[in-house]
Amino acid sequence: xxxxxxxxxxxxxxxxxxxxxxxxxxxxxxxxxxxxxxxxxxxxxxxxxxxxxxxxxxxxxxxxxxxxxxxxxxxxxxxxxxxxxxxxxxxxxxxxxxxxxxxxxxxxxxxxxxxxxxxxxxxxxxxxxxxxxxxxxxxxxxxxxxxxxxxxxxxxxxxxxxxxxxxxxxxxxxxxxxxxxxxxxxxxxxxxxxxxxxxxxxxxxxxxxxxxxxxxxxxxxxxxxxxxxxxxxxxxxxxxxxxxxxxxxxxxxxxxxxxxxxxxxxxxxxxxxxxxxxxxxxxxxxxxxxxxxxxxxxxxxxxxxxxxxxx
Numbered sequence: 001x002x003x004x005x006x007x008x009x010x011x012x013x014x015x016x017x018x019x020x021x022x023x024x025x026x027x028x029x030x031x032x033x034x035x036x037x038x039x040x041x042x043x044x045x046x047x048x049x050x051x052x053x054x055x056x057x058x059x060x061x062x063x064x065x066x067x068x069x070x071x072x073x074x075x076x077x078x079x080x081x082x083x084x085x086x087x088x089x090x091x092x093x094x095x096x097x098x099x100x101x102x103x104x105x106x107x108x109x110x111x112x113x114x115x116x117x118x119x120x121x122x123x124x125x126x127x128x129x130x131x132x133x134x135x136x137x138x139x140x141x142x143x144x145x146x147x148x149x150x151x152x153x154x155x156x157x158x159x160x161x162x163x164x165x166x167x168x169x170x171x172x173x174x175x176x177x178x179x180x181x182x183x184x185x186x187x188x189x190x191x192x193x194x195x196x197x198x199x200x201x202x203x204x205x206x207x208x209x210x211x212x213x214x215x216x217x218x219x220x221x222x223x224x225x226x227x228x229x230x231x232x233x234x235x236x237x238x239x240x241x242x243x244x245x246x247x248x249x250x251x252x253x254x255x256x257x258x259x260x261x262x263x264x265x266x267x268x269x270x271x272x273x274x275x276x277x278x279x280x281x282x283x284x285x286x287x288x289x290x291x292x293x294x295x296x297x298x299x300x301x302x303x304x305x306x307x308x309x310x311x
Contacts, residue, residue, distance in 0.1 A: 008076040014038055015080025020088050029081065031172040031239055035114050035303060040224060042077065045070040046217040104248040105289040109296020111239060111246055117304050118172070119236040122229045129233045136237020141244050143182065151184045155204045161185050162208025167216045172235045248289050250274040
């Protein structure tokens, strides 16, 4: 019993880390899930919510239902994610407002190290694995340069937004919020609809998210088992390509309306994309940022070492 409690606390902490990652623009909680070794288990647990699980629930076989769906594990991770988002959102907003380069540098180091630690789990490199790795990197990198679409509040398009956003949140290296920006509906869904609790907007997005989560988990689980090395190579490529978003030195481009005015949310300008640049001189700020990159790398190394000890 004591060990079970410890395990669930660890799952909570991993969920907490996933939630923190999802708060960061350009970072995916799926990356943290992959690094901490719970990615495949999450996919399999979500996939288990099927007809068999429904029949167990209808027959009142609660213990069997909990065991079949790995429910305690999912709840531990999910609660950790929710607590993280609620508690860290304001702190991260403060840090990004006052120390943006240092925070970006830390996360750049985290994801940079993740490329190595995720990639090293590939057991065999062949031509197909290399090609898929390059393809994944190219896709994630090119996403950062796409021009956001115009806002669209049609029911079908909102369902598609829900499907795409939830799938990208699961996939390491792809940010769900960033994908919504590219689809033109970030402000409509994540700001206006959430603040106003607009069911007409939230329902189709939620519908798409639930459908996409269950369907995608089946597809990803099958692919992961049948083509494990190729799948990890693709995800590693996604993570590597996402580094372009996390580069510490960049200028911010804010969203504007047709009149050329900044679009505001609670008095704050809304970020549309980032334009990276290379520092001109090696000053104190740059040296400090490099230090935070190293701290980020060492953090992942520590997590990996801890995971190996637990095994």
